[in-house]
Amino acid sequence: MVALNALAASIGILAALVGAVLGAGALATLVITLRVGAQHPPAGPFVAVAGGRLATIEAGPREGARATVVLLHGASANASDPMEGVGRTLAAQGFRVIAFDRPGFGWSDRLSGAQAAIPAVQGNAVAQALDHLGIGPAIVLGHSWAGSLALSLALDHPERVAGLVLVAPVARPFPPRGPVPWYVRLALQPPIAWVLSRTLAAPVGLRYLAGAARTVFAPQAVSPDYLARSRATLVLRPDTMLANVQDLVGLGPALDAQGPRYPTIRIPTVIVAGGADAVVRTDQQAAPLAAAIPGARLVVLPGIGHMVQYVAAEALAAEVARLADRLPGRVAEPALP
Structure with a gap:
């Protein structure tokens, strides 16, 4: 009886400690969420699509664009x-x-919950937005995870895509790196992921954000003021954190279904990847993708890591311009409303 009472007391103390940690985390998450939202408000107009709105940022000439x-x-x-x-x-x-x-992500609505983790679902939303804006066909540039999204647009909405620029793209499931630890599998379960996103993820993520940036930029140094310029802390908000987890978990099965269709793409395509990318390895992703898409051009930048759009922006822009010059004709697009 004494042992049972001691066990009950220990469980009670542990539960109180867990509750205190989660409570403190929830308060910290609220503060971080409010601060991040105030620091990084929407930077451009919204576009209505089925189920909500997508946020946009625009730059460059509105008339007479290349x-x-x-x-x-x-x-x-x-x-x-x-x-x-x-x-x-x-x-x-x-x-x-x-x-x-x-x-x-950012200030866009999730639109369809966990279903939005599928590139084709996101592609439908982007296609609706382009249709609403009267834009297309356009050159679509997708980086990393969004390589799969750009490919989905080309497959399902080819009338909206004049050319594809895929930058360090994820186009096929990653090879297994060994069994996923039990605690990671547990943390990714929807109810637990929901709790963690609203308690511990933001304060822990804030601590490790700079380190994560160093990882994705390696072997190059992180670009000056990258975290501020890219508004990276927006990902720490609970709903965005949860969407990010859903996207990462749901991508593999979606790519299993999408991959066999790549040989049907007939849109001019250039794939730009870093030869030293340890995040999305070029030999496992960009190179096989280039072989699968008829006429695709693969550009491997020696010594460059995952963040091509920062550390090799001029080289990437030159590839976009080269692709644009190959297109049969360009029509000036209307301005955003």
Whole structure:
């Protein structure tokens, strides 16, 4: 009886400690969420699509542009990431550039919950937005996770895509790196992920954000003021964090279904990847993808890591311009409303 009472007391103390930690984390998350939202408000207009709105950022000439380039960002990011990387460079060269916050990221609505983790679902939303804006066909540039999204647009909405620029793209499931630890599998379960996103993820993520940036930029140094320019802390908000987890978990099965269709793509395609990319390895992703798409051109930049749009922005912009020059004709697009 004494042992049972002691066990009950220990469980009670443990529960109180866990509750205190989660409570403190929830308060910290609220403070971080409010502060991040105030620091990084919407940077451009919204576009209505089925189920909500997508946020946009625009740069470059609205009339007489060389072509329109649509920028799609990778995991954990938002529209400012590619815009501040290569987007401003393209705008200065006469391109009209429009970057979208993907569903659930930045200031865009998630639209369809966990279903939005599927590239085809996000592609439908982007296609609706382009239709609403009267834009297309456009050059679509997708980085990392959004390589799969750009490919989905080309497959399902080819009338909206004049050319594809795939930057360090994820196009097929990653090879297994061994069994996933039990605690990671547990943390990714929807109810637990929901709790963690609202308690511990933001304060812990804030501590490790700079280190994560160093990882994705390696072997190059992180670009000056990258975290501020890219508004990277927007990912720390609970709903965005949850969307990010859903996207990462749901991508593999979607790519299993999408991959066999790549040989049907007939849109001019250039794939630009870093030869030293340890995040999305070129030999496992970009190279096989280039072999699968008829006529695709693969450009491997020696010594460059994953963040091509920052550390090799001029080289990437040159590939966009080269692709634009191959297109049969370009029509000046209407301005955003």
